[in-house]
Amino acid sequence: MxxxxxxxxxxxxxxxxxxxxxxxxxxxxxxxxxFPYPMYxxxxxxxxxxxxLVQINYQSQGSGAGIxxxxxxTVDFGASDQPMTDEQIAAFQTARKTxxxxxxxxxxxxxxxxxxxxxxxxxxxxxxxLAGIFLGKVKKWNDPAIASxxxxxxxxxxxxxxxxxxxxxxxxxxxxxxxxxxxxxxAAGPGKGSAINWPVGLGGKGNEGVVGLLKQTPxxxxxxxxxxxxxxxxxxxxxxxxxxxxVKASPESVTAAAANMQxxxxxxxxxxxxxxxxxxxxxxxxxxxVPQTIQDAGKRQVITDFLTWMLTTGxxxxxxxxxxxxxAAVVEKEKAAIAQIx
Amino acid sequence: MTLSFxxxxxxxxxxxxxGVCTFLVAGVLLVILGYLAWNGATSLSLDFFTxxxxxxGETGGGMANAILGSAKVLLLAMLIxxxxxxxxxxxxxxxxxxxxxxxxxxxxxxLNGVPSIVIGIFAYALVVQPMKHFSTLAGGVxxxxxxxxxxxxxxxxxxxxxxxxxxxxxxxxxxSRSRTIFTVVIPAAKNxxxxxxxxxxxxxxxxxxxxxxxxxxxxxxxxGWLQPTATLPSMIYNYAIAPYDDWHRQAWAAGFVLLVxxxxxxxxxxxxxxxxxxxxxx
Amino acid sequence: xxxxxxxxxPSSERSFLQRIRSGDAVAHTLTGMAASTILAVTIxxxxxxxxxxxxxxxxxxxxxxxxxxxxxxxxxxxALPFIFGTLTTSLLSLLIAxxxxxxxxxxxxxxxxxxxxxxxxxxIELLAAVPSVIYGLLGIFLLVPFLQSTLVPVxxxxxxxxxxxxxxxxxxxVFSAGIILAIMIVPFIISVSREVLLAVPQDQREAxxxxxxxxxxxxxxxxxxxxxxxxxxxxxLALARALGExxxxxxxxxxxxxxxxxxxAPGYSIAAVIAxxxxxxxxxxxxxxxxxxxLVLFALTVLINGAARLLILSTKAGGK
Numbered sequence: 001m002x003x004x005x006x007x008x009x010x011x012x013x014x015x016x017x018x019x020x021x022x023x024x025x026x027x028x029x030x031x032x033x034x035f036p037y038p039m040y041x042x043x044x045x046x047x048x049x050x051x052x053l054v055q056i057n058y059q060s061q062g063s064g065a066g067i068x069x070x071x072x073x074t075v076d077f078g079a080s081d082q083p084m085t086d087e088q089i090a091a092f093q094t095a096r097k098t099x100x101x102x103x104x105x106x107x108x109x110x111x112x113x114x115x116x117x118x119x120x121x122x123x124x125x126x127x128x129x130l131a132g133i134f135l136g137k138v139k140k141w142n143d144p145a146i147a148s149x150x151x152x153x154x155x156x157x158x159x160x161x162x163x164x165x166x167x168x169x170x171x172x173x174x175x176x177x178x179x180x181x182x183x184x185x186x187a188a189g190p191g192k193g194s195a196i197n198w199p200v201g202l203g204g205k206g207n208e209g210v211v212g213l214l215k216q217t218p219x220x221x222x223x224x225x226x227x228x229x230x231x232x233x234x235x236x237x238x239x240x241x242x243x244x245x246x247v248k249a250s251p252e253s254v255t256a257a258a259a260n261m262q263x264x265x266x267x268x269x270x271x272x273x274x275x276x277x278x279x280x281x282x283x284x285x286x287x288x289x290v291p292q293t294i295q296d297a298g299k300r301q302v303i304t305d306f307l308t309w310m311l312t313t314g315x316x317x318x319x320x321x322x323x324x325x326x327x328a329a330v331v332e333k334e335k336a337a338i339a340q341i342x
Numbered sequence: 343m344t345l346s347f348x349x350x351x352x353x354x355x356x357x358x359x360x361g362v363c364t365f366l367v368a369g370v371l372l373v374i375l376g377y378l379a380w381n382g383a384t385s386l387s388l389d390f391f392t393x394x395x396x397x398x399g400e401t402g403g404g405m406a407n408a409i410l411g412s413a414k415v416l417l418l419a420m421l422i423x424x425x426x427x428x429x430x431x432x433x434x435x436x437x438x439x440x441x442x443x444x445x446x447x448x449x450x451x452x453l454n455g456v457p458s459i460v461i462g463i464f465a466y467a468l469v470v471q472p473m474k475h476f477s478t479l480a481g482g483v484x485x486x487x488x489x490x491x492x493x494x495x496x497x498x499x500x501x502x503x504x505x506x507x508x509x510x511x512x513x514x515x516x517x518s519r520s521r522t523i524f525t526v527v528i529p530a531a532k533n534x535x536x537x538x539x540x541x542x543x544x545x546x547x548x549x550x551x552x553x554x555x556x557x558x559x560x561x562x563x564x565x566g567w568l569q570p571t572a573t574l575p576s577m578i579y580n581y582a583i584a585p586y587d588d589w590h591r592q593a594w595a596a597g598f599v600l601l602v603x604x605x606x607x608x609x610x611x612x613x614x615x616x617x618x619x620x621x622x623x624x
Numbered sequence: 625x626x627x628x629x630x631x632x633x634p635s636s637e638r639s640f641l642q643r644i645r646s647g648d649a650v651a652h653t654l655t656g657m658a659a660s661t662i663l664a665v666t667i668x669x670x671x672x673x674x675x676x677x678x679x680x681x682x683x684x685x686x687x688x689x690x691x692x693x694x695x696x697x698x699x700x701x702x703a704l705p706f707i708f709g710t711l712t713t714s715l716l717s718l719l720i721a722x723x724x725x726x727x728x729x730x731x732x733x734x735x736x737x738x739x740x741x742x743x744x745x746x747x748i749e750l751l752a753a754v755p756s757v758i759y760g761l762l763g764i765f766l767l768v769p770f771l772q773s774t775l776v777p778v779x780x781x782x783x784x785x786x787x788x789x790x791x792x793x794x795x796x797x798v799f800s801a802g803i804i805l806a807i808m809i810v811p812f813i814i815s816v817s818r819e820v821l822l823a824v825p826q827d828q829r830e831a832x833x834x835x836x837x838x839x840x841x842x843x844x845x846x847x848x849x850x851x852x853x854x855x856x857x858x859x860x861l862a863l864a865r866a867l868g869e870x871x872x873x874x875x876x877x878x879x880x881x882x883x884x885x886x887x888x889a890p891g892y893s894i895a896a897v898i899a900x901x902x903x904x905x906x907x908x909x910x911x912x913x914x915x916x917x918x919l920v921l922f923a924l925t926v927l928i929n930g931a932a933r934l935l936i937l938s939t940k941a942g943g944k
Contacts, residue, residue: 027569029476029558031903041397041561048562055562057570065904068911073474088906159792166879168696168904194906195696202794202890203879204583205900208398211585216768217794231399232585321399353838357735363727364736367810368744371751374807377766378758429658437652438659446659449666455929456669457868459895460918463902464669467676490662520651548755551870551895555903575757579871582761590765597758608753612746 025053026302032066032079033170034206035225036286039106039323040079043314047306054302060206064168064194070289071095076299078289081108081170082194083268098293101341102267103307103334104285106315106323107258109249110174111282112237113229114221115214116141118156123237124149124246127281130239131183133160133221135190136200141219149246156219163214163222166203168194174284175223178272182281223282226250227322241281242273253280254324263330267337285326293342300341307338375601382598385591390599395561395572401588405596407563411478411571415557416547418482418567419489424539427493434494435501436523454491461487462552470556476570481557485546492545496538500531537611544607548600550575574600670922677916679909688916694881696905701913703920705881709798709891710921713873714866716802716887717809722859724806725813726848729855732814733821734843745818752811760875763804768795768876771803776888791886796878799887804872809862816861820854821847853935860932864925870895894921 030040037060044056061069063080070078071092083102084092092100112125129145132138138145142155165172173194179186190196202217204210207228214222215232226249229236238246247253257271257279273281288307294300311334315325326334389404396403430450434443465484470476504527512522528535553576564571574596581593680688680701691702728748732741772795783789793799824847832842848855878890879900894917905911 025565027565029560029570031558038398045397045561055560055565057558057560057562059559059570062904064901064906068904068906072471074470074476161792161794166900168901168906191697193697195901197693197695197697198880201880202796203892203900205874205879206583208580208584208586212583213796215585216764217796220794227399228585349838349841353840356840356844357731360727360731360735363724364731364744366724367728367748367751367814370807371747373766374751374754374762377762381765426658426661429655430662433652433655433659437655443659446663449663451929451933452926453662453666453669455864455868455925457870457895457921457925459868459870459898460669460673460922463676463898463915463918464672466902467672468668487665490665494662519648521647523651544753548757550755550757551899554899575755575871578757578761579875582757582764583875593761597761600755601758604753604755605750608750 025055026298028054028056028076028299028302029059030056030066030077030079030288031059031061031069031075032289033063033081033286034060034208035063035081035108035110035169035171035174035284036079036106036323037207038227038231039108039318039321042317042321043310046313046317047309050309051305054306056302056306060208062165062167062194062206063170063173066170066289068168070100070291076294077291077303079105079287080289081284081286082173083270083287084289092291096291098291101290101292101337103288103290103337104267104326104330105288105310106318106326107254107271107283107285108323109226109254109280109283110171110178110223111226111229111249112221112223112239113211113214113234114237115218115234116156117218119153120235121150121153122235122248123153124240125237126240127179127182131179131186134162134164134179134198134200135185136162137185149240158219161217161220162198162201163204163210163217163220164196164198164201165206165210167205169206170194170284170286171207171223171225172196174272175282177270177284178282181273230322239281241277241279242275243277243279245277247278247280249280249282251319251322251324253278254283255327256280257283258285258324258327261327261330263333267330267334283324290341292340304338304341308335311335378594378598378601381594382601385595386598387595390592390595394563395577397561399586403592405572405574405577405592407560408572408574408577408596409599411557411560411564412547412573412575414478414564414567414571415481415485415553415573416543418479419485419546420539420543422483422486423489423542424493427490428497428535430490431494431497432501432523432528435498436519436527438498450491450494453487454495457551458488458549459551462555465552465556473568475568476556476558477568478557478564478571479567481553481571481573482567484552484556485549488546488549488552489542492542493539496542497531497535500534500538501527503534504530534615537614540607540611540614544604544611548575548604550579554579673915673919673922677912677919679912680916683909688913689920692881692883696901696907696910699907699909701909703894703913703917705883706892706894706897706917707920708883709801709877709881710867710893710895710924712798712887712891713801713805713877713893714863716798717805717866718859718863720803720806721810721813721862725810725858725862726817726855728810728814729817729821730843730848733818734839734847741818745815748811749815750811751807752815754808756808756869757871757875759804759808759872763800763872763876767804768800771795771800780888787885788887791884791888793888794878794890796876796890797888798877798884798891801873801877801891801893802887804876805866805869808869808872809866812862812865813855813858816858817851817855820851820858823854824850857932857935860928860935864928864932867924867928868895868921870899874899894918 040058044058063082066078066080069075126149132145142157176192180192204213207224210222211224211228214220238248240246256276257274261271271283311331318325392406393404461484469480469483512526553573558570560570560572578593578596581589689703692704693700693702776793779789828846829842832846873893874896880890881892898914902914
């Protein structure tokens with residue numbers, strides 16, 4: 001019986017191997033940000049339907065993993081919501097002997113979301129309240145820092161449970177980039193980065209893990225990419241922007257945040273705390289990280305073709321998943337940049 | 343009299359407590375199996391076995407690719423771990439009375455004690471970094487290394503359980519040492535060794551930690567052996583910590599399928615060993 | 625192959641002996657090579673953990689295991705919170721699993737009829753076969769809600785004066801991880817302890833009973849001490865498993881690097897931080913620090929496995 005099992009297994013493996021060689025499919029692997037994971041997961045699924053021989057396997061492991069693995073060369077492309085730093089770019093150049101290119105894909109919002117039994121209203125958060133909560137200085141839900149912006153809501157006196165990311169995260173970067181711009185205490189304390197020495201709270205892995213933990217934990221607050229809050233029917237707090245207005249996250253308010261964006265040639269730009277009355281303050285672009293030189297012609301073809309597809313067909317799918325499509329000027333600039341991939 | 347009463351009371355209380363402990367543990371077992379069976383069975387559907395995962399947040403889909411992925415990783419693990427463990431076990435049982443075999447035994451014990459996550463780090467450095475690719479192969483190597491120690495131990499144990507009279511008989515008929523081992527001793531221990539292999543497979547089938555940074559994951563069918571692949575245990579992990587109810591449902595289904603496989607193999611192998619060793623001893 | 629007559633030598637006696645010898649030599653070499661592979665893999669593994677962590681070893685030295693800051697942004701790494709979390713969860717699990725496991729082992733070895741005992745043991749040993757990710761799944765969806773709604777409120781209201789049961793309970797915590805680990809290791813303790821108890825010679829019990837002991841006294845004062853080293857061995861084996869356990873712990877411990885007096889607070893363990901951060905450690909230092917944590921874990925389990933094996937070996941020798 002064991003022999004039969006073994007021979008069946010060997011036959012199956014031979015069959016698989018032959019499938020692999022006869023049809024010449026392209027398999028690409030990417031890893032990184034969880035912030036755009038619902039978007040990418042949709043895109044790669046749709047792209048595969050349109051190109052049956054091409055499989056792009058995207059693993060959402062956090063932006064830190066995206067930068068690490070693309071630098072190591074263990075994945076074909078990385079993804080991050082934090083542009084690579086100058087040191088990281090230099091390290092990439094040393095390791096891969098070629099520069100790294102940033103391609104913005106969509107724009108999204110990081111929202112404060114909470115699991116507060118008995119409170120259904122959408123709360124309003126001032127930047128000071130958010131910084132205070134995540135610094136551990138605002139400890140109770142009915143603290144004046146929160147209550148003063150929400151006079152109509154009856155807040156419980158329970159302790160606030162902070163939930164943050166346990167992994168290296170672009171979502172953390174966007175959130176702490178915002179806090180660093182608006183709160184001197186935060187800037188002097190934890191600072192901005194993808195992996196933070198958090199003063200308080202519980203760690204969850206990925207945006208998925210953070211929201212999973214939030215749902216299991218009463219009286220908790222977390223920050224997450226908007227789509228995760230929407231898909232899980234969680235409340236999203238309004239955040240006060242630079243113009244003093246409380247704004248709800250939406251594709252429109254994210255687009256408004258990008259209205260005055262000055263796009264540099266390397267596409268590395270921050271749009272947190274943007275000016276404009278309608279701008280949602282914790283907005284960000286998210287990037288694919290692609291080596292400029294790709295030896296394998298087949299893979300190079302897939303990547304350039306996918307980038308073109310993503311900038312045209314792909315953009316149309318963004319609003320349904322609560323992401324904002326890129327401004328037309330950025331799309332044009334990126335199309336020109338695709339030609340740099342050799 | 344009072345002393346004797348106290349002693350009898352202590353006796354009764356303590357003996358009862360030991361019974362309580364036993365039924366507490368048995369109760370936990372029943373709750374675990376029951377809860378998992380209930381949640382798993384109600385979550386299972388045909389789609390689970392036939393479909394691919396759907397994009398994040400959409401409902402439906404299945405884990406067909408993860409089931410095949412697990413099978414492929416396990417097949418590789420078996421091809422790597424079992425021959426090494428088996429032949430080394432033969433060495434220890436049949437040639438193993440030197441100081442060197444003491445060293446091998448010690449190394450095997452060390453390897454057996456290495457936490458699975460550390461094996462993951464090792465396989466990453468051994469396969470993923472040099473090959474510049476996460477792959478089914480890397481996952482197979484990680485689990486294969488984990489299979490070696492147990493494979494060695496079961497082989498050695500069952501070979502040593504073969505009665506000396508069998509060996510002597512074969513040698514008396516003029517067979518060489520190696521011939522005796524490969525045509526008489528090993529066939530006599532075959533049942534035990536195969537059952538041990540099944541138990542060993544069942545043990546690594548549920549391993550998740552060493553696959554996180556070797557096999558990685560894959561929402562599609564993984565072709566060949568050099569592509570990343572989804573596996574059942576890592577899908578359970580990813581789906582369980584995610585916030586989607588439909589993923590939770592599928593995590594239960596996957597947990598149920600995995601548990602049924604693992605327990606079935608365990609029960610079957612234990613019965614086989616029970617029969618085999620009873621016959622060997624008599 | 626080697627047994628086929630390759631030469632048609634007339635001096636058949638000599639070639640026959642040679643043939644046998646060469647066949648044996650081939651078998652010896654082949655199996656010896658497999659055995660050496662194991663040695664090579666083990667050495668390579670230890671070497672990789674050692675050489676792969678040279679950066680932090682030279683940068684931090686011993687302060688790595690005594691420092692408590694874990695700040696990847698500033699590249700300051702102290703492993704104490706993880707070592708603390710690993711040790712607390714493991715010890716807590718022993719505290720729960722050892723009394724329960726020993727009690728059950730005594731019941732199964734001394735009181736229960738052999739048939740029922742075998743059947744129950746068989747079932748309990750199946751608990752040991754459940755994959756750890758499934759324990760994690762049950763931990764998230766069954767244990768944590770149960771602790772939150774039932775057990776912890778009771779504990780806090782009765783034992784809340786103790787520092788270890790104070791503070792806010794989020795569900796995920798050192799306590800939850802300890803309980804999951806206890807459930808995972810109790811089958812080991814039961815199955816090994818029952819076996820060593822059964823191996824205690826019958827005349828020991830009969831002598832104690834003949835002198836007027838109760839059943840409990842003969843068990844507790846004679847049989848258990850006789851089997852003590854074997855039982856301790858099972859405890860050490862269980863401890864080694866608890867220390868290295870990854871998935872179930874990661875899923876319920878809360879992943880927060882802190883050293884808290886309260887068991888209800890979240891924590892972190894060595895294995896969990898490797899699982900979470902290894903694939904994404906951006907700097908070389910960060911990645912090497914995680915490899916060094918692997919080295920620490922490796923060293924801990926080597927020590928404990930060694931102690932366990934010594935104890936079990938010495939009882940076996942003593943028992944015979």
